[in-house]
Amino acid sequence: MSKIPLSVVALAALLAAGATAQAAPDVSDFALANGLEVVVIPDHRAPVVTHMVWYKVGAADETPGKSGLAHFLEHLMFKGTEKSPGDTFSQDVAEIGGQENAFTSSDYTGFFQRVPREHLKEMMAFEADRMTGLVLTDAVVRPELNVVLEELNMRVANNPAARLGQQVDAALYLNHPYGRPVIGWRHEVEKLDRDDALAFYRRFYTPNNAIVVIAGDVTADEVKADAADTYAKVAPRAEIGPRLRPTEPAPEASRTVTLADPRVEQPSLTRDYLVPSDTTAKPGESEALDVLANVLGTGANSRLYRTLVVDKGIALTAGAYYSSTALDYAKLGVYASPKPGVPLRAVEDGIDAVLADVIAHGITADELDSSKNRLIADAVYAQDNQATLARWYGAALASGETVAAIQAWPDNVRAVTAEAVQDAARHWLDRRRSVTGYLVKSLQPEENHS
Amino acid sequence: MNAQPLNNSLYRRAMVAIVAPLLALAAFAAPARATTVERVVSPGGIEAWLVRETAVPLVVVEFAFGGGAVQDPPGKAGTADLAASLFDDGVGDFDSKTFHDRLERKSIELSFQADRESIRGSLRTLTANRDEAFEDLRLTMTAPRFDAADVELNRAQIMSTLRRATTSPNDIASQRWWATAFADHPYGRPVNGTVETLPNITIDDLKAYTRRVLARDNLKIAVVGDIDVETVKTMLDKVFGGLPAKPELTPIEAAAPAGLGRQVVVNLDVPQTVIEFGGVGVARKDPDFMAAYLVNNILGGGSFSARLYQEVREKRGLVYSVSDSLVWLDHSALFLGATATRDDRTADTLDVIQKQIRRFGEDGPTADELAKAKSYMNSSFALNLDTSSKIASLLVQFQIDDLGIDYMSKRSAMIDAVTLDDARRVAKRMFDGGLLVTVVGKPEGIASTSTTAN
Numbered sequence: 086m087s088k089i090p091l092s093v094v095a096l097a098a099l100l101a102a103g104a105t106a107q108a109a110p111d112v113s114d115f116a117l118a119n120g121l122e123v124v125v126i127p128d129h130r131a132p133v134v135t136h137m138v139w140y141k142v143g144a145a146d147e148t149p150g151k152s153g154l155a156h157f158l159e160h161l162m163f164k165g166t167e168k169s170p171g172d173t174f175s176q177d178v179a180e181i182g183g184q185e186n187a188f189t190s191s192d193y194t195g196f197f198q199r200v201p202r203e204h205l206k207e208m209m210a211f212e213a214d215r216m217t218g219l220v221l222t223d224a225v226v227r228p229e230l231n232v233v234l235e236e237l238n239m240r241v242a243n244n245p246a247a248r249l250g251q252q253v254d255a256a257l258y259l260n261h262p263y264g265r266p267v268i269g270w271r272h273e274v275e276k277l278d279r280d281d282a283l284a285f286y287r288r289f290y291t292p293n294n295a296i297v298v299i300a301g302d303v304t305a306d307e308v309k310a311d312a313a314d315t316y317a318k319v320a321p322r323a324e325i326g327p328r329l330r331p332t333e334p335a336p337e338a339s340r341t342v343t344l345a346d347p348r349v350e351q352p353s354l355t356r357d358y359l360v361p362s363d364t365t366a367k368p369g370e371s372e373a374l375d376v377l378a379n380v381l382g383t384g385a386n387s388r389l390y391r392t393l394v395v396d397k398g399i400a401l402t403a404g405a406y407y408s409s410t411a412l413d414y415a416k417l418g419v420y421a422s423p424k425p426g427v428p429l430r431a432v433e434d435g436i437d438a439v440l441a442d443v444i445a446h447g448i449t450a451d452e453l454d455s456s457k458n459r460l461i462a463d464a465v466y467a468q469d470n471q472a473t474l475a476r477w478y479g480a481a482l483a484s485g486e487t488v489a490a491i492q493a494w495p496d497n498v499r500a501v502t503a504e505a506v507q508d509a510a511r512h513w514l515d516r517r518r519s520v521t522g523y524l525v526k527s528l529q530p531e532e533n534h535s
Numbered sequence: 536m537n538a539q540p541l542n543n544s545l546y547r548r549a550m551v552a553i554v555a556p557l558l559a560l561a562a563f564a565a566p567a568r569a570t571t572v573e574r575v576v577s578p579g580g581i582e583a584w585l586v587r588e589t590a591v592p593l594v595v596v597e598f599a600f601g602g603g604a605v606q607d608p609p610g611k612a613g614t615a616d617l618a619a620s621l622f623d624d625g626v627g628d629f630d631s632k633t634f635h636d637r638l639e640r641k642s643i644e645l646s647f648q649a650d651r652e653s654i655r656g657s658l659r660t661l662t663a664n665r666d667e668a669f670e671d672l673r674l675t676m677t678a679p680r681f682d683a684a685d686v687e688l689n690r691a692q693i694m695s696t697l698r699r700a701t702t703s704p705n706d707i708a709s710q711r712w713w714a715t716a717f718a719d720h721p722y723g724r725p726v727n728g729t730v731e732t733l734p735n736i737t738i739d740d741l742k743a744y745t746r747r748v749l750a751r752d753n754l755k756i757a758v759v760g761d762i763d764v765e766t767v768k769t770m771l772d773k774v775f776g777g778l779p780a781k782p783e784l785t786p787i788e789a790a791a792p793a794g795l796g797r798q799v800v801v802n803l804d805v806p807q808t809v810i811e812f813g814g815v816g817v818a819r820k821d822p823d824f825m826a827a828y829l830v831n832n833i834l835g836g837g838s839f840s841a842r843l844y845q846e847v848r849e850k851r852g853l854v855y856s857v858s859d860s861l862v863w864l865d866h867s868a869l870f871l872g873a874t875a876t877r878d879d880r881t882a883d884t885l886d887v888i889q890k891q892i893r894r895f896g897e898d899g900p901t902a903d904e905l906a907k908a909k910s911y912m913n914s915s916f917a918l919n920l921d922t923s924s925k926i927a928s929l930l931v932q933f934q935i936d937d938l939g940i941d942y943m944s945k946r947s948a949m950i951d952a953v954t955l956d957d958a959r960r961v962a963k964r965m966f967d968g969g970l971l972v973t974v975v976g977k978p979e980g981i982a983s984t985s986t987t988a989n
Contacts, residue, residue, distance in 0.1 A: 385639075
């Protein structure tokens, strides 16, 4: 259950923030004989640990026709094992004053507990047990499918902006499975069953396909000793090959999608460009995209906000983001909501003018310095939160990054030049690489404003 | 970076307004290792609670002024919210652009928010930039400009949020709940106003509100991070010393929620129906408060073993989420919960919730449930102390709730002192009194129980 799967909604924001974090000191990274990777991030300020297990499998690894299966299995992982039947694990977490949750993305599935430090080994034992010991019956699987369908109603069906987001992704990826929603398409989710879940579980849930990240009041030596008694005893049960997904053809056409819903009281537009991720970018390229998105659209003095909202006064909000953590492709997005009476077209023209200016003239030395300072300061702020650090490391490692690459990030940001940012803008902000989504009240053009 | 450009911010705000006090609530167990809280009083007589923590080079200052949206003038709901949104725009000699530039250049994070009963502020800075950060904070506290262009932009942004809320089932369910429970009371007004009230607010209203509410006597401050006592003292006088000594607050009457036993249905064409439910809670100063917190945790708290979660989600698969929380206000006390389900299952879902609550009111928790809830509250405290911002928020809330600086050391004994008889008595007191329910969607077989609804 994830119970409240962060992945589908919150994790994107989280990862965007995490992408700007900096290495905490003394991070240890080691592998067990069964192939499990373990990362320890000490933080001794409070007697608390965050314990996370990341499986290197997500929605993009589903068999076509089974969309939503990775997420459905994540929910079912809370249904108990032979050793800890039913909700024994959750009961234990509650009793010791802990918190737990889980999440699914396109590239990974994660489970975590935040507990008082003395209970860490207990959590490791529980997670080691459910790595291969899950027991599922139709009696627990069927009601959970209804829970997932209600989750889909809440996150997507009831939310026009989320429905548009799914359509943008589906249009952006012509061939790669990132075009499928993590929560799945309803008509396919409705048909998922126990056998699907167990087959997926047996194929992907094995120590040689997992990463354990522990942050908090603990040392690497303690974790090593506890892992020897818990995770090390889980035998690998599946061979894991390279994660090769279908790749995107060269983009040839800019695309637009329009979602009309009578409930839309504030029209908006969002445009996503297909760009490289931290994992697939050439050296320095992803950091240049970090700076580019920051200058374009983070904060009240960013180019987009300043131009559209303050100077021209045609938008209520405007910004940009780069969600860099992914095994294959990433998105650089720009967005804006028009002021009442202003057509979406005018706002889109405004965005295009800002982008054209950066492509033609680059960014100023002042913008470069200021945005680097902010990105690096965010890394210091991230060190104040062990759970943020654990998520950042886990997500990056499960998306094909290395600890060394994560720790090099602040230095790589420092090394970004204005030329690199302009090159990135010129190369990647190509309309043919993009999908523009319009959220409107109705398809009548005159009503495309509120 | 904001990866969620299309988020509905009203929903988040409404949630914060309800949930913020509960963060403090979760924090009752004894930490294994004590976090040392020092009371610091400046030469000018301004008090702050301080936790020194030098491991990370940053400083967090959190503070709250008693007042908030309940102090909005009649017919001008949203004044506090609009004012708070403008504190970090133009200040002193700096217009909005210049001031944002100052903040962004040094990565100084400054934010303000209006709740029902307070204006909350938050500052986070790298230690290296802390003098400039304190100067920026001083300017926001003493010299907000409320330039016309900034006022109109922020007003337009809030209006956009309010218009979106008119078709959002969650917003409608929540607003209708508060408006019904507190029809003639400031609690019944939305914190960020309405599309009718927001245009009425003038710049003079914003200035008058700020003058009335931002004062030293109704101010609570917490500081956490890499900073020493003397520097805190200097900061307190510099930043807050220029404020008037006393606020001019309009007295607010005590109010109990009305409409218990009523069901209000609002028709909206959405695929999933949203339900909000609530009733009478227990005041923070009430001797039964701790028992109330425990029994509410057993019924509908956030954990996966709560009764509502087990009965409505786990056993029947009716919903994705269902929970309720205690809400304590200066002049009222509530419990308030929410869930969402398919149109054709709304009646079943409501029936299960109402039966579970009624049964819990009649029988109370079992000894085992109470023991587990105590264990949870006693052990979970440390989870609230692992970031500077969380610690600072908690310390502000403890001051607002007037719990005393030694509260952390007494909390565990207070929890342990709750008996099964206490828990049963309080469960009856809270959950035997009927619910006010608002339902938004196209529910099948459900109608309003009152002709005045909708």
